[in-house]
Amino acid sequence: MRNESKICVVLDDWEKASFTPPAVLEELGSISQNVTFAEGKQFPDGAGWLDWLKAEKPEILISGWMTPGLPENTLEEVPELKYVCHLVGSIKNTIPEKLIQDGLIVTNWGNSVSRTIAESALMLAIAGLRRVSYWTMEMHTRGGWKERTSVVTGSVFGRKVGLHGFGAISQELRKLLVPFEVPVMTYSPSVPDSILEEKNVQRANSLEELFSSNDVIVELAALTEKNRGIVTEELLRMIPEGGVFVNVGRGAVVDEEALARIAEEGKIQVALDVYGEEPLPLDSPFRKLDQVLTQPHLGGPTVDRRQDASWYGLANIRRYLNGEELQSQITAEVSKRIT
Amino acid sequence: MRNESKICVVLDDWEKASFTPPAVLEELGSISQNVTFAEGKQFPDGAGWLDWLKAEKPEILISGWMTPGLPENTLEEVPELKYVCHLVGSIKNTIPEKLIQDGLIVTNWGNSVSRTIAESALMLAIAGLRRVSYWTMEMHTRGGWKERTSVVTGSVFGRKVGLHGFGAISQELRKLLVPFEVPVMTYSPSVPDSILEEKNVQRANSLEELFSSNDVIVELAALTEKNRGIVTEELLRMIPEGGVFVNVGRGAVVDEEALARIAEEGKIQVALDVYGEEPLPLDSPFRKLDQVLTQPHLGGPTVDRRQDASWYGLANIRRYLNGEELQSQITAEVSKRIT
Numbered sequence: 001m002r003n004e005s006k007i008c009v010v011l012d013d014w015e016k017a018s019f020t021p022p023a024v025l026e027e028l029g030s031i032s033q034n035v036t037f038a039e040g041k042q043f044p045d046g047a048g049w050l051d052w053l054k055a056e057k058p059e060i061l062i063s064g065w066m067t068p069g070l071p072e073n074t075l076e077e078v079p080e081l082k083y084v085c086h087l088v089g090s091i092k093n094t095i096p097e098k099l100i101q102d103g104l105i106v107t108n109w110g111n112s113v114s115r116t117i118a119e120s121a122l123m124l125a126i127a128g129l130r131r132v133s134y135w136t137m138e139m140h141t142r143g144g145w146k147e148r149t150s151v152v153t154g155s156v157f158g159r160k161v162g163l164h165g166f167g168a169i170s171q172e173l174r175k176l177l178v179p180f181e182v183p184v185m186t187y188s189p190s191v192p193d194s195i196l197e198e199k200n201v202q203r204a205n206s207l208e209e210l211f212s213s214n215d216v217i218v219e220l221a222a223l224t225e226k227n228r229g230i231v232t233e234e235l236l237r238m239i240p241e242g243g244v245f246v247n248v249g250r251g252a253v254v255d256e257e258a259l260a261r262i263a264e265e266g267k268i269q270v271a272l273d274v275y276g277e278e279p280l281p282l283d284s285p286f287r288k289l290d291q292v293l294t295q296p297h298l299g300g301p302t303v304d305r306r307q308d309a310s311w312y313g314l315a316n317i318r319r320y321l322n323g324e325e326l327q328s329q330i331t332a333e334v335s336k337r338i339t
Numbered sequence: 340m341r342n343e344s345k346i347c348v349v350l351d352d353w354e355k356a357s358f359t360p361p362a363v364l365e366e367l368g369s370i371s372q373n374v375t376f377a378e379g380k381q382f383p384d385g386a387g388w389l390d391w392l393k394a395e396k397p398e399i400l401i402s403g404w405m406t407p408g409l410p411e412n413t414l415e416e417v418p419e420l421k422y423v424c425h426l427v428g429s430i431k432n433t434i435p436e437k438l439i440q441d442g443l444i445v446t447n448w449g450n451s452v453s454r455t456i457a458e459s460a461l462m463l464a465i466a467g468l469r470r471v472s473y474w475t476m477e478m479h480t481r482g483g484w485k486e487r488t489s490v491v492t493g494s495v496f497g498r499k500v501g502l503h504g505f506g507a508i509s510q511e512l513r514k515l516l517v518p519f520e521v522p523v524m525t526y527s528p529s530v531p532d533s534i535l536e537e538k539n540v541q542r543a544n545s546l547e548e549l550f551s552s553n554d555v556i557v558e559l560a561a562l563t564e565k566n567r568g569i570v571t572e573e574l575l576r577m578i579p580e581g582g583v584f585v586n587v588g589r590g591a592v593v594d595e596e597a598l599a600r601i602a603e604e605g606k607i608q609v610a611l612d613v614y615g616e617e618p619l620p621l622d623s624p625f626r627k628l629d630q631v632l633t634q635p636h637l638g639g640p641t642v643d644r645r646q647d648a649s650w651y652g653l654a655n656i657r658r659y660l661n662g663e664e665l666q667s668q669i670t671a672e673v674s675k676r677i678t
Contacts, residue, residue: 012488014488014489065487115496116494116496119465119494119495119496119519120465120469122465123462123465123466123469123471126458126459126461126462127462127466127471129641130459130462130634130637130641132462132466132471132475132632132634133475133479135633135634135635135637136471136472136475136476136632136633136634137475137476137479137480138635139619139625139626139633139634139635140472140476140626140627140629140633141476141480143621143626144635145617145618145619145635146618146635146636146637148404149351149353150353151637151642152642153637153641153642153643154641154642154643155455155458155639155640155641155643155644156458157454157455157458157644158643158644175518176518176519178517178518179514179515179517179518180458180515242643278484279484280478280484282482286478287478287479287482288479290479293471293475294474294475294478294479295469295471295474295475295478296474296477296478296483296484296485297485298469298474298485298490298492300494301494302468302469302492302493302494303490303491303492303493304492304493304494304497304581305494305496305497
């Protein structure tokens with residue numbers, strides 16, 4: 001049973017290529033017979049954007065990275081607009097907090113992409129312990145080969161894993177670690193004991209306990225004001241020799257200058273997908289240290305799984321149309337907290 | 340209850356550092372009160388080796404990569420020697436087939452290191468799909484950063500996985516893939532249906548079926564005369580676009596010249612730990628193609644898990660002393676077959 005509600009999809013071509021493969025478009029067509037498409041780049045610096053919305057009168061807007069930011073007076077000018085189904089994560093550049101306070105319903109990709117970031121964390125932990133960055137550079141730039149008497153490689157098997165933060169990504173990572181049969185610990189004061197018991201995760205009572213008693217540390221804490229720089233040099237130096245520090249969360253949570261020094265010393269391995277400043281500056285020490293596995297914030301979702309966010313969004317649109325509760329709704333309170 | 344049996348351990352210092360940590364030495368001491376150590380390098384080109392064995396009269400020899408090869412007349416000269424507990428894989432340079440035919444008992448590390456190679460295969464599949472080698476080179480040598488509109492990354496989630504060969508490593512890899520909830524297929528004519536059913540793996544009836552119907556192909560077939568070059572250009576071209584070819588088995592199973600051409604074309608990703616010629620020649624195209632993740636045969640066991648082979652060997656020594664059946668015993672027939 002198709003709906004009359006007007007849905008506008010505002011994505012650039014390259015976003016459509018990954019977010020809306022044919023099966024997603026078919027599902028969208030089966031939700032509403034009244035769907036219009038536009039590209040964000042039709043509205044350079046937002047020119048003509050509000051006029052277009054006034055003409056189209058969407059009840060639901062499907063937005064992405066390239067969708068122009070909604071003006072603060074959008075709801076006065078386009079009173080038909082009730083719900084922005086944001087297919088990606090951050091709403092910072094797209095939806096002003098005022099619109100949420102004024103009653104605009106907003107959802108984002110929620111947990112639909114968490115598993116790909118968890119996958120990236122697992123890969124970085126294994127690759128870090130095996131020094132994949134160093135060996136890639138050896139093989140490709142220096143004609144190198146291992147020397148069996150001196151090579152140092154490590155495995156996740158037999159290690160202890162510590163997760164800083166226990167949100168959706170950590171919970172997905174915990175699942176991927178099950179076959180490794182390793183003990184998993186987390187520092188996440190807000191998560192209740194019942195969840196930790198259910199997921200078979202031990203609680204660290206302090207960051208000191210987390211960093212000193214685990215060989216594989218995965219950084220996944222949210223960037224709140226409290227968390228900025230909370231992973232200090234002192235904490236990083238507590239990671240046991242032979243361990244690995246992986247960051248797939250936020251770079252600014254970590255003292256990155258200290259991390260670079262510690263990486264250079266070589267007692268632990270370091271594998272990074274995120275940085276305090278992105279793109280990573282050309283003079284960053286992480287670029288100069290072959291042994292630091294550095295990826296340009298590609299943790300997730302991978303391009304082939306962006307469609308997961310679309311399916312998640314379409315399920316939310318069906319819920320909205322049925323008057324049901326939405327998943328990952330961004331309230332004014334949530335909007336203030338997240339980065 | 341300690342045994343009187345004489346055990347000789349012949350490992351070089353760097354082997355001892357990883358294979359025999361204190362807990363292993365303690366266990367060895369609790370097995371026999373009569374243990375002697377030597378280093379392979381004490382016997383350059385085997386000089387003095389047989390004399391040393393004649394003087395020590397071991398019943399059990401624990402050997403490693405650096406242990407000198409046993410002369411074909413060892414059993415005549417050292418009739419006390421009954422069992423060589425080889426802590427590593429290949430016996431080719433250590434134990435002549437004739438000694439096995441003459442009744443020498445030989446075991447190797449068997450399946451004790453399979454899980455680390457499986458871990459490496461999983462990492463290479465994820466890292467290959469995410470183009471970790473390319474991005475490592477971009478970040479470290481060219482000051483690069485992703486361009487969101489054009490980046491191409493993939494995930495193991497949502498893919499189909501095909502394993503060429505279904506020995507111990509494939510079976511360990513199958514376990515690691517469980518949380519990814521992906522269908523797994525194998526081409527392995529010798530493995531019975533009952534094992535495939537138990538492990539939830541579908542049988543491919545041909546290599547063509549395996550390569551054409553899976554996105555993630557992991558090469559793990561043994562190098563037999565029949566398998567040499569069996570992975571042809573035609574098969575490699577059947578892997579669906581966006582897929583990845585991982586080799587953690589044997590390089591010579593694959594037409595590597597074709598593989599390099601296909602990697603350069605970029606429709607599939609390639610991640611390699613093994614090569615037909617090792618060390619990989621300096622003029623190998625794999626060294627020149629940034630996008631090919633190349634590691635110098637480091638799949639496993641990782642240095643920190645070499646001790647798993649020792650624990651496995653010590654368990655076999657206890658079985659030998661108790662007159663029980665050994666695990667991974669290398670019979671004359673097995674010795675002919677493996678490479």
